[in-house]
Amino acid sequence: MFKPAKRNRVFQDIVEQIQEHILSGELKEGDFLPSERDLQELFQVSRGTIREALRVLEQKGLVEIKLGVGGGAMIRTASVDKVTESLALLIRHQKISLDHLSEFREGFEGDIAALAAERAKRKDLEGLEKILETARTYAEAGQERASEFLETDKDFHLALARITRNPIYEAVERIVQENIFSYYETLLYMGDRRLKENYEDLRKIVAAIKEKNIEKARALARNHVARFTKYMRKKERQE
Amino acid sequence: MFKPAKRNRVFQDIVEQIQEHILSGELKEGDFLPSERDLQELFQVSRGTIREALRVLEQKGLVEIKLGVGGGAMIRTASVDKVTESLALLIRHQKISLDHLSEFREGFEGDIAALAAERAKRKDLEGLEKILETARTYAEAGQERASEFLETDKDFHLALARITRNPIYEAVERIVQENIFSYYETLLYMGDRRLKENYEDLRKIVAAIKEKNIEKARALARNHVARFTKYMRKKERQE
DNA sequence: AAATTGTAATGGTCTAACCATTTTCATTTG
């Protein structure tokens, strides 16, 4: 019903005032707040307090600090970076397991592929083809290029996420990729056969997207991720 | 290729050091950092710098500041609060639209229902039945209880997420719920017929889970969310 | 025993100064 009253903190009040002015649109992207010394005068507080408020606004991703003459707190484009960061913290903090992350990934990579199949334009397909070509090169080069292949796989999934035109998928994809990557080391020892298998996965996904076969794209993407996961688990057990 | 050269701000370094100690598990939930004056000694910096670092850690949701004797920066439970907050900021900045959020929700509610169907135990089913019963009461009470019905719907989806036994789904569910529900006001004017329709959705989902029909559960959950979204859009256009 | 009060630890804020970086613009130099 009620929230804790708290907040006798002056800098919080300043954060809220400035935040309101930003969110209401009075302050637009690229605008500058007054200098710290001017803010000090305006709010009638010490510079230290102003600076604490600026740290909070900065961490929220609402402003970016520029140095030197004409510098100061510049109003920023809201970006997904900070959401990404705090979600990543949440994941690391809760010690979420590889299985959890992989399982989650299976589901939403399927969704991404399905949406991509629905929405891919000619230009998107060209981009995918290009990535596919790179992947083929590395897959054929065999195990010594496994690391590059994995990077390309990452690019591939990010490209798919972008095709959905839904920034949430892109953000979540980035988070998962960044947090799952530490586990990928085990995949570096993927044999030549498995590399080609994985390349074939990607190729089939693109084919399904091309023919706008939504459910086929979803199923293929799910299987692709599941195969990665299964292989990682197998490796884990061996160690 | 290269990242922007980092600017050397002392407080950033302090943030990173402390953050590492928290994420590595050396500092557990409930532990306290040394007092500001002690940190000042430890890091050999001024208290102002320490405080700026603490503001950042606080905003990241990693610590919570307690007042008075024995107070200080307490390592916090990982919580979705800060993620929710930054996501809410994104939405207000309209980088992410309601449509994006709804679309994302459609996908992963489907995944959740599918996993729930796979894993629900007897006890889980009992919990769902109970929520279902509550929902039925509100649905039959008609529009004046629409608000309570929506709350119950929320509980229902959270319960499903918990059944997956994957904390990622639960966390994401909470984040999305908290950010999407501000839009649900429009749903308060859902007519009696629609309330019952929605109750039927929930009932069918539980039925599908009971008979372990994974794909049916997925499809039903997706449709359920899609119906919510469609109705919201319709209301939006009317205003 | 219960209530009150005092005390010390700790976060919150203030003041005043100096340092570091960056832009601007006048000055020097080729």
Place this chain on the structure above:
DNA sequence: CAAATGAAAATGGTTAGACCATTACAATTT
């Protein structure tokens, strides 16, 4: 004249020391 140079000013980054506000806990009083 054009380019290089350098001084000045604006602005964020940091420091130091002080005082206030809140709180836990012990000592004192009832």
